[in-house]
Amino acid sequence: MTIILIRIYLRHLAVIILLLWGASALPAWAEDTPSTVPQTWQMLDYLATDYAGAVKDGAVISASEYAEMREFTSTARLRIGALPPTASTPELLKEADALMASVETKAAPAQVATQAHALADALVQAYPVPTAPEHAPDLARGATLYQNQCADCHGATGHGDGPAGLQLSPRPVNFADQTRADQRSALSLYEVISQGVEGTPMASYAGQLSSDDRWALAYYVGSLAYTKEAATGADTWQHDTAARAQIADLKELSRVRVAQLTPTLGAERARAIVGYLRGHPDVIQQQALAGIPLARERLAASLTAYRAGAKTQATQLALSAYLDGVEPVEPQLNARDGALRAQLETAMGAYRTALTSSTAAVASVAKQADEVDGLLVRAQKVTSDAAGDAAATFLGAFTILVREGLEALLVVVALLAFLRKAARPEALRYVHAGWSLALVAGGTTWAIASYAISISGAGRELTEGLSSLFAAFVLLGVGLWMHQKSIGGRWQAYLKEKMAAALNRRSGWFLFGLAFISVYREVFESILFYAALWNDGQEVWLLGGIAAGASVLGVIAWALLRTSRRLPIGTFFSASSALIAVLAIVLTGKGVAALQEAGWVAVSVAPVPHIELLGIYPTWQSLLAQLAILVMLAVGFVFNIHRSRRPQPSSSMTREVLPDAD
Secondary structure, eight states, rough: OOHHHHHHHHHHHHHHHHHHHEEEEEEEETOOOOOHHHHHHHHHHHHHHHHHGGGEETTTTTTHHHHHHHHHHHHHHHHHHOOOOOOOOOHHHHHHHHHHHHHHTTOOHHHHHHHHHHHHHHHHHHHHOOOOOOHHHHHHHHHHHHHHHHHHHHHHTSOOTTTGGOSSSSSSOOTHHHHHTTOOOOHHOOOOOHHOOOTOOOOOTTSSSSSHHHHHHHHHHGGGGGGTTTGGGGHHHHHOHHHHHHSSSHHHHHOHHHHHHHHHHHHHHHHHHHHHHHHHHHHHHHHHOOOOHHHHHHHEEEEEEHHTTEEEEEEEEHHHIIIIIIIIGHHHHHHHHHHHHHHHHHHHHHHHHHHOOOOOOHHHHHHHHHHHHHHHHHHHHHHHHHHHHHHHHHHHHHHHHHHHHHHHHHHHHHHHHHHHHHHOOOGGGHHHHHHHHHHHHHHHHHHHHHHHOOOOHHHHHHHHHHHHHHHHHHHHHHHHHHHHHTTHHHHHHHHHHHSOOOOOOOHHHHHHHHHHHHHHHHHHHHHHHHHHHHHOOOOOHHHHHHHHHHHHHHOOOOOOOHHHHHHHHHHHHHHHHHHHHHHHHHHHHHHHHHHHHHHOOOOOBBBOOGGGGGGGGGGHHHHHHHHHHHHHHHHHHHHHHHHHTSSSOOOGGGOOOOOOOO
């Protein structure tokens, strides 16, 4: 069984590493397909808006428009399938197939619009591209550009009645049409200005206008349908908590649509707020929410959406409350009150699960939201007190490195100690290369992702969760193999044969891969924590905490390696197998917990204490996953003991191998 596990590991190591980098939000596909994702996104957005002009009440009202809609869905499906695979690819293809089926069956425009927008949003989450301007667009500049570049076709007020436009076929879009405008975001308009629309007189302006000018023009055009409503938007925005929670920064403002806000705010309020903010995008930068205040407003908006029957939107807002509000301040919160941070994670996960339940009453969900908000109030006080605190920064930096580094250190030390016991010094370079490259890869991942796009909270949790579960899977096999060698004198036959054999390339890459994966996941998460702490202005204390943590880990490594040299070989194998088995259980719990935080796995609270060092979380999902690993270990250990009682073949017939294995 162990050999089968190892072979699977070796064959799929490269694929797993690529998936991890994809989950980290690295746009590795960008060099090969620089425009595929934006063009596909624009196609889906156009479909969501124009499908209503092709189908009504299940019947085709425009054959040419309907043919175009079918072509768009088919092309979008092919383009998505041609993109480099990520962990999100199967779900993207499933959504694309569902959209194609809806168009083929002439589904209602509202259904198609919802599916197309959902697929477009999922696409830019899986293959991130810039979706917002770097700073608030200049609306005065946008107005000037519109009159100079667009008014001749679209008309001075955007009604599509310009002198040149009256001669065109098809006629230019009427930007004042609220029904159509409600389905469009500023990003939609930006992409049209940048890419043009094939088969129409609308050409691309990417070569004529800078990105800033295109954003200014997109925001100005996007405000033309809401000039009257925008007059009341300032007051509505100032006093509407539910609205403020859904538009926290320029990125969200650029992607928001009136139709998206209508289920919870109503069309009138949604138009007033969107119209006002598109005309005054600087307001968002001046009043941007972040941290715990953002989490509290997202939580309130989530409950409002749930009461309005918009369960999907409520769940998305609740997930954002944690990923975008709480997670960025976790280092400060964890340094001051780790128990509160753990309690908050569990409570917010349970609240998200309640939102997706078909039996949860509104009163019950509201009670859970109140409990979460109470925890957020406490967290806000803790993080406010910790801001700029030198002692908190030092302690946070120290505990993060020791906590995150200890697991990786134990795996690497076990590999090094084993190779020395097996008299295989030539293999040490593979382990050292693995953990060294992991340090470089972790830093490079953060640097590239920070330069290209911001790493989403979901991307961070998915990276940690997937890598934790994969490492646990590998350690499960290694632990069973080492236990097998620790009983019945099998280690003697193993060492006798392996000391006479040269290390082959496959076993070397196994050691490299295990060291890389074990260290990479810890480095990536630690760097994200340090990036958050660095912004507190306590750089010296942060670096001091890192240095102290590294010193402690160095002492632990030295002590473990020194102790392992003195252990009898049989005892060493027994201790190592037990240690690796425990690590497999710990990483399983942490992996499931990370996927819960990313919204991939539900959260059902269990009556057990939270012990992060052991990877024990008070949720049934993580506990059952750990129980499954424990059962597999127990069955494997019993099987090994049973096999050890059989007569062993002579050493000349033994074909045991390092977990490589032929």
